[in-house]
Amino acid sequence: MKVDESKCLGCGRCRAYCTMGAISFTRDARGRVCAQVDQHECVDCGVCFRAEVCPGEALYEPKPEWPRSVRSTFSNPLVEHKETRIPGRGTEEMKTNDVTGRFKWGEAGMAVEMGRPGTGARFTDIEKVAMALSSLGDIHFEPKNPLTGLMADKNTGKMNPEVMDEKVLSAIIEMTVPLDRVQDVIGAVRKVAQELSTVCSFDLTCKVHPGDTVPAFDLARKAGVSPTINGKTNVGLGKPFFEEVKQ
Ligand code: SF4
Ligand code: SF4
Structure with a gap:
């Protein structure tokens, strides 16, 4: 976003709406108060x-050029990701697993949500988390997630160097993990979180097992993480896009 100084009245109304605190005020060449947007x-x-x-x-809004264009595709809910045709963070997310079948029996769907209004997330931090996760092995990044598409190496989690100076409002690293590696992933994210300049949170899910048990929850508790009481349970009323293999 930019400000046309010749039109700005210096009223300050825009400032309260900025999700990043990026709007400040200066005086132009004629001494008039004028808004400016910190492009970084x-x-x-x-x-x-x-x-x-x-x-x-x-x-x-200037026409976005690559690589700056990733800012609006991840941050503006009205812009669709061309890879997934989904706006916002560009993913169906794990809560639709009953129709997408992203993770199977014996697997957990996990995600790390990075950035929130006020902080955002830089790709330098996103890469740190992705590389820490992939170093565990057995981690498969979700191919239908636009962040995965921006990885230069999906085996190491290294991002495309061209986007490393970019910042987004929020982005989700999504992956499939064997159930017995859930605790390792939680430990790895906790460790790398100490090095981040943004906030992050976990998403964790798996299929409901016989006896109405949810093994992912027990594994999270063992790792010292308590599921929130407003966690979602998908009751499976959607029409699956995949052939279910019963346990
Ligand atoms: S301060 Fe903001 S809202 Fe007011 S005229 Fe300038 S750009 Fe517009
Ligand atoms: S971060 Fe969003 S609200 Fe703030 S100046 Fe940029 S486009 Fe406007």
């Missing part, structure tokens, strides 16, 4: 523009 911090989410609070119509 702005994630091109478009919230300030869509709020329609600018009386001077001074805010404008």
Whole structure:
């Protein structure tokens, strides 16, 4: 997002809408107060523009060029990822597993959600987490997730060097993990989280097993993580896109 200084009235209305605190004020050559957007911090989410609070119509979105374009595709919910045709973070996410069949019996679906409004997530941090995870082995990054598509090496989690200066509002690293490696993944994320300049959280799920047990929850508890009480249970009413193999 940018500000046309010739139109800006310096009213300050846009500032409260910025998800990254990227809008500040300066004086232009004629001494008038004018808004400016820190291009390093702005994630091109478009919230300030869509709020329609600018009386001077001074805010404008330049045509995004690669690699900066990843900012809006991950941060602006109105922009679709061309790989997945899904807006926002660009993934169906694990909660639709009953129809997508991403993870099978004996596997857990896991994800690390990185960044939130106020912090965002830089690709340097995303790469740190992805590389820490892949070093465990047995981790398969979700191919239908646009972050996976930005990896230069899906075996190591190394990202495309071209996007390393970019920042997004939020992104999800999704993967399939053998159930017996769930605790290792939790341990690895806890360790690498100490090196991050953003926040992250876990997603964890698996199929409901006979006896209505959810082994992933027990494994998480053993690793010292308590599932939240508002966790989701998918009751499987969707039409599967895959052939189910019964346990
Ligand atoms: S596009 Fe988003 S991050 Fe950039 S200035 Fe506007 S609200 Fe802030
Ligand atoms: S709302 Fe518009 S006119 Fe007011 S400070 Fe922001 S860019 Fe300038």
